[in-house]
Amino acid sequence: MRKEEKFEIVQELTERIKEYGNFYITDTADLTVAQVNTIRRKFFENGIAIQVAKNTLIRKALEAAGVDSPELNGVLKGSSTILFSSVANAPAKLIKELRKTGDKPVxxxxxxxxxxxxxxKQLDALATLKSKEELIGEIIGLLQSPAKNVVSALKSGGSTIAGLVKTLQERG
Known part of the structure; x- marks a missing residue:
């Protein structure tokens, strides 16, 4: 591979890391071509970008994107496939689904x-993460709940107060 090609791959990976903000590094070694094609198709259907790259190029892209992590650098051994998704838990859910029929991707x-x-071991925790949209929906629901209670209390209490005021006026 020429130096220019390596530079282009690092640039592309760096842009994707910055664009998505979420990525998974997996091992898909020892899979047949048919299995890899099935996995690629499923990821594509679920809006997850997939790219196989050399570990040294992934390291350089991580550094260029500002994700300088010794822990992540430590997992970059053997065959590495990187998955990008705007929904944080989507790749984990799909990996779990794929693992029902095989032991990869890891x-x-x-x-x-x-x-x-x-x-x-983190796969279950990642699969149960809530997406930003789910969290925002829950927060909105929680914020609306007290407001609805106050409004309904005012409406029901308002008629009682109005009734009391009217009765007091009639007596006076």
Whole structure:
């Protein structure tokens, strides 16, 4: 591979790391071509970008993107495939689904909104992470709940108060 090609790959990886903010590093070694094609298709169908790159190029891209992590650098051994997604838990859910039919891909590490998840044992935790949209929806629901209670209390209490005021006026 020429130096220019390596530079282009590092640039592309760096841009994707910055653009998505979430990425997973997995091991897909020893899979057949058919298995790799199936995995690629499933990731594509779920809006997850996938790229195989040399570990040294991934390291350089991480450094260029400002993700300088000894833990992530430590997982960059053997064959590495990097997954990019704007939804933090989507790759983990899909990896879990794919693992029902085989033992790959294996999660080496993940970077989710500046949080590190190292090792395949983190897959369940990543799959249960809530997306930003889910969290925002929950927060809005929580904020609306007290407001609705106050409004309904005012409405019901308002008629009682109005009734009291009217009765007091009629007596006076």
């Amino acid at each position: 999660l080496k590490g993940a970077y989710i909104d500046s949080a590190l998840f190292i090792g395949d």
